[in-house]
Amino acid sequence: SLNWTHEDPDYLPPEIDTSRPSIARVYDAFLGGKDNFAVDRAVALEGMKHFPDGGEGARQNRAMLFRGVKFMAEQGIDQFLDIGSGLPTMDNTHSVAQRVNPDARVVYVDNDPIVLAHARALLRTDEKTRVLTADMREPEKIFNHPEVEGFLDFSRPIGLLLVAVVHHLGDDEGPEGLVDAYKARMAPGSYLQLTHFCSCAPEVRALEGVLLTMLGTGRARDMSEIVRFFDGLEPVEPGVVHVPEWRPERPVTYPLGLGGICIAGGVARKP
Numbered sequence: 339s340l341n342w343t344h345e346d347p348d349y350l351p352p353e354i355d356t357s358r359p360s361i362a363r364v365y366d367a368f369l370g371g372k373d374n375f376a377v378d379r380a381v382a383l384e385g386m387k388h389f390p391d392g393g394e395g396a397r398q399n400r401a402m403l404f405r406g407v408k409f410m411a412e413q414g415i416d417q418f419l420d421i422g423s424g425l426p427t428m429d430n431t432h433s434v435a436q437r438v439n440p441d442a443r444v445v446y447v448d449n450d451p452i453v454l455a456h457a458r459a460l461l462r463t464d465e466k467t468r469v470l471t472a473d474m475r476e477p478e479k480i481f482n483h484p485e486v487e488g489f490l491d492f493s494r495p496i497g498l499l500l501v502a503v504v505h506h507l508g509d510d511e512g513p514e515g516l517v518d519a520y521k522a523r524m525a526p527g528s529y530l531q532l533t534h535f536c537s538c539a540p541e542v543r544a545l546e547g548v549l550l551t552m553l554g555t556g557r558a559r560d561m562s563e564i565v566r567f568f569d570g571l572e573p574v575e576p577g578v579v580h581v582p583e584w585r586p587e588r589p590v591t592y593p594l595g596l597g598g599i600c601i602a603g604g605v606a607r608k609p
C-alpha cells in the first residue's frame with residue numbers, strides 16, 4: 339500500500355532521502371505540518387532564527403493560493419495544472435476548485451517523490467485529480483506526460499499555478515523563458531497564478547541566505563522582477579502585491595509585518 343506513513347511508521351520508500359533536506363518537507367515544517375524529518379526541521383529552525391515570521395509567510399502564501407484558485411474556478415476555469423504543488427496539507431487546490439465546481443480537474447506536479455507518495459494515498463478514490471513527479475524545467479515532458487494528455491485539454495482555458503516555486507530556479511536557469519514556455523501553451527482565457535519570495539526587506543535576505551546555504555535554493559527577487567513574469571497577460575485586480583493584499587476576505591491590518599511581505603504575486607489572464 340502507498341499509505342505507508344500510517345501503516346508502518348518505520349518503512350520509507352527507497353526514493354525518499356532523509357539524509358538531506360527537501361524543499362517540500364522544509365516548507366511543510368514552516369507550515370507546522372508533520373510530513374518532515376529532522377534534517378528538514380533543522381533548516382526551518384535556522385530560518386526562523388533569522389526570520390521568525392517564516393511560518394506566517396508560508397501560511398499567507400497558502401491562503402492566497404486558495405483565494406486565487408477559488409477566483410479562477412468562479413471565472414469558469416475547470417482544469418488546473420499546479421506545478422510545485424508541495425505536500426498535501428489541511429486544504430488543497432483540488433478541494434478548493436471542486437468546492438466551486440465538483441467537475442474541476444486538477445493535476446499536481448512536483449519533482450519531489452515524497453509528494454507523489456503522500457498525494458496518492460490521499461487521492462486514491464478521486465478520479466478528477468492526478469499527481470505526477472516531474473520537473474518544471476521540462477515543460478514539454480509535463481504537457482506530454484501520459485497522466486496529463488487526454489486529461490487536461492490545452493485547447494481550452496486552464497489555470498496554471500506556479501505558486502512559491504519559481505524562486506527555486508536560479509537566474510542561470512532562465513526562469514522568465516521557462517514561464518513564457520508555459521504561457522505560450524495556454525489557450526486564450528487561461529489564468530496564471532504566480533507567487534515568489536520577495537526581497538522587500540533586508541530581513542528577507544537573511545532568510546534567503548539560510549535557504550541558499552542549507553537547501554541550495556530559494557532566491558528572493560524584487561517586485562519588478564516578479565511583475566515581469568506576468569508579461570503579456572492582463573493582470574487581475576489588484577495586480578502583483580504582497581500576498582495578504584491579494585483580494586483578501588477580511589480587511590488587511592497594517593503594517594503587514596515581515597511574514598506578510600516576504601512573498602508577492604498575483605493572478606493574470608491570457609488575452
Ligand code: SAM
Nearest residue numbers: 362365422423424448449450473474501502506
Ligand atoms: N505551491 C505550494 C504552495 O505554494 O503552498 C508549495 C510551495 S513549496 C515552497 C515549493 C515546491 O516546489 C516544493 O514542493 C518543491 O518540491 C517544488 N519544486 C521545487 N523545484 C521544483 C522543480 N524544479 N520542479 C517541480 N517542483 C519543484
